[in-house]
Amino acid sequence: MERVAIIILNWNGLALTKACVTGLIQYQVPADIYILDNGSAQNEAPELKQHFPDVHIERSEVNLGFTGGNNYWITRLQDHYDYLVLLNQDTIVTGDFITPLLSLADSDQRLAAVGPTAGKISLWTGKVYTGQGDDVIIGYCCMMRTSVLKQIGALTEKYFAYYEEADWCWRAHLAGYRCQSVTITELQHLKSSPYRTYYNARNMVWFMKRFANPLQLTWFFCYYFSVFWIERLRKGSTLSDLWRAAKDGWL
Numbered sequence: 001m002e003r004v005a006i007i008i009l010n011w012n013g014l015a016l017t018k019a020c021v022t023g024l025i026q027y028q029v030p031a032d033i034y035i036l037d038n039g040s041a042q043n044e045a046p047e048l049k050q051h052f053p054d055v056h057i058e059r060s061e062v063n064l065g066f067t068g069g070n071n072y073w074i075t076r077l078q079d080h081y082d083y084l085v086l087l088n089q090d091t092i093v094t095g096d097f098i099t100p101l102l103s104l105a106d107s108d109q110r111l112a113a114v115g116p117t118a119g120k121i122s123l124w125t126g127k128v129y130t131g132q133g134d135d136v137i138i139g140y141c142c143m144m145r146t147s148v149l150k151q152i153g154a155l156t157e158k159y160f161a162y163y164e165e166a167d168w169c170w171r172a173h174l175a176g177y178r179c180q181s182v183t184i185t186e187l188q189h190l191k192s193s194p195y196r197t198y199y200n201a202r203n204m205v206w207f208m209k210r211f212a213n214p215l216q217l218t219w220f221f222c223y224y225f226s227v228f229w230i231e232r233l234r235k236g237s238t239l240s241d242l243w244r245a246a247k248d249g250w251l
Contacts, residue, residue, distance in 0.1 A: 004031035004098055004143070005077050006085045009038045009069040014047060016089045016190070021052055023093025027186070031085065031098050032056070034073045039063030065160035066139065074154045078146040086165075088140040088189065095186030101143045104182045111180055112148040112172035113137040117189075118181035121166055123212045124219050125228075126204040128166055137179050139165035140189045148172055161196065163203035170211055197237040198245045201228070205249025 006024065010017040017035065024033060033052075037045040037059040045059035064072060070086050077084055083105060085098070097116070104114045117140070120133025128136055137143075142165055152171045155164045169179050208220050229242055 001079075002032065002081050004083045004085060004102060005073075005081045006031045006033050006087050006098075007070055007073045007077075008033065008035045008087050008089055009066065010035055010040060010044055010048065010089055011038045011063065011069075012040045012042075012044075013089045014040075014044045017044075017048065018051060020087070020089055020091050020093060021048075021055060025052070027093060027095050029093065029096050029098050030102075032081075034077065036060055036064075036069050036072050038065075038069040065157070067155040067157040067159050067161070067164045071154045071157060074149060078149050078154075081146055083143050083145055084149070086139055086142045086144070090190040090193065091140060092188040092190065093186065094188065097141070097184045097186040098143075100182055100184055104180060105143055105145060108180075110177050111145065112175075112177035113142055113144050113169055113179045115142045115179075115181055116184040116187055117141070118179060121170060123208070123216045125223055126208045126212075126220050128163075134178065134180050135173065136166045136169040137181065140191075141184075141187060144168075145177075148175070148177055151175060159203045159206065160199060161203075162199045163207045167207055167210070170207075195235075195237075197232060197241040201232065201237075201242055201245035202249040204228075205246070209249075 034056045035048060039060050039062045043059060045057055049057050074084060101114050105111050115137035117138040118134045119128040119130040119136050119138060121128055121135040152175050156167050208217055212220060232242060
């Protein structure tokens with residue numbers, strides 16, 4: 001088996017993806033690269049192929065979401081690589097970030113996923129607290145062990161986007177594995193995508209319904225319709241998005 005493959009989803013972000021892949025090639029990052037043009041409004045795959053003829057590039061005519069888009073490659077590659085790295089198109093590569101991830105992952109067979117940023121999941125509030133623990137590797141750069149992928153399954157596609165990495169890492173935890181972060185200076189995440197209230201608020205409920213115990217879920221129900229809603233409204237989310245997310249999440 002080969003060691004590492006990097007999966008990148010391009011979605012209406014041709015310039016970002018070009019910059020990301022250019023960095024991977026420039027710094028000779030030791031991994032094969034696979035790109036899916038994930039339902040971009042304009043077919044951006046031909047231009048990507050022109051710029052990067054040695055990169056594996058395919059096109060989906062519909063947006064499969066973060067989950068479906070990554071699963072597109074995961075299901076095809078998991079039998080051929082030891083590790084798969086989910087890498088956002090809005091990351092800037094300034095050096096070989098794969099080697100420190102690989103060294104950490106190889107050091108402990110119980111590590112399901114490693115990455116530069118991790119967080120703690122609360123089964124009381126449903127939130128992922130970035131930088132406060134190693135429950136989940138944040139999905140902008142997540143190296144996943146393929147043997148664990150084959151054991152517990154790929155990303156849960158119904159999430160579409162948000163909470164899919166929390167769901168996968170928690171399933172790995174329940175199967176006896178763990179996650180761990182490592183400081184990496186050769187990668188910068190631009191965080192170019194806007195916060196999408198509907199998916200975040202809906203998927204938080206789905207995650208909690210799947211993993212929280214009855215007491216935790218009762219507490220979360222109260223928290224969700226009070227503190228969480230107030231926080232999101234103060235940050236500019238609309239009441240209609242929150243209500244639609246609550247309806248689809250709880251019902």
